[in-house]
Amino acid sequence: MAAHDGNGWVECRCGQRHWGLHGAAGLLLLRDGAGDPTDGGAGTDVLLQLRAGWTHEGGSWGLPGGARDSHEDVVTAALREAWEEAAVPADAVAVIGSRLGVDHVDWRYTYVLAKAPADVAVAPRTEESDELRWVGLDDVTALPLHPAFARAWPGLRDELG
Numbered sequence: 450m451a452a453h454d455g456n457g458w459v460e461c462r463c464g465q466r467h468w469g470l471h472g473a474a475g476l477l478l479l480r481d482g483a484g485d486p487t488d489g490g491a492g493t494d495v496l497l498q499l500r501a502g503w504t505h506e507g508g509s510w511g512l513p514g515g516a517r518d519s520h521e522d523v524v525t526a527a528l529r530e531a532w533e534e535a536a537v538p539a540d541a542v543a544v545i546g547s548r549l550g551v552d553h554v555d556w557r558y559t560y561v562l563a564k565a566p567a568d569v570a571v572a573p574r575t576e577e578s579d580e581l582r583w584v585g586l587d588d589v590t591a592l593p594l595h596p597a598f599a600r601a602w603p604g605l606r607d608e609l610g
């Protein structure tokens with residue numbers, strides 16, 4: 450086993466390059482929101498990350514996540530990346546499911562769904578992340594989203610109820 454041995458580009462049969470030699474995973478982390486009193490109060494929030502301007506699709510909002518290492522399952526990979534990027538404490542979140550977001554055979558992206566306590570502390574830990582924000586489920590589409598996440602979000606939103 451080697452840490453970060455999944456880092457690298459895949460030349461995919463779809464004609465694009467994707468990051469993650471063994472695929473990639475993102476953490477869709479939910480919490481019960483404190484609520485915005487101006488829009489009816491508490492709801493469920495999702496943790497979004499603003500990708501730094503110099504990164505691929507920089508300036509867009511997406512999920513913490515990244516390449517899966519060879520020895521990891523997708524849950525382990527998503528939780529590790531969320532710790533590395535956003536200081537999400539893996540032992541404080543409860544994984545509630547996963548959903549295959551992209552399957553190009555040569556490369557896959559999996560969304561790992563998890564629930565955090567309302568008072569969980571997060572903070573950007575890498576220069577790839579400009580900001581972290583808890584966003585109400587109905588407010589996600591108001592942000593400029595990473596294109597792949599924008600495509601996946603309606604299906605994920607439906608699943609969340």
Ligand SMILES: [Zn+2]
Nearest residue numbers: 461463465553
């Ligand atoms: Zn592809």
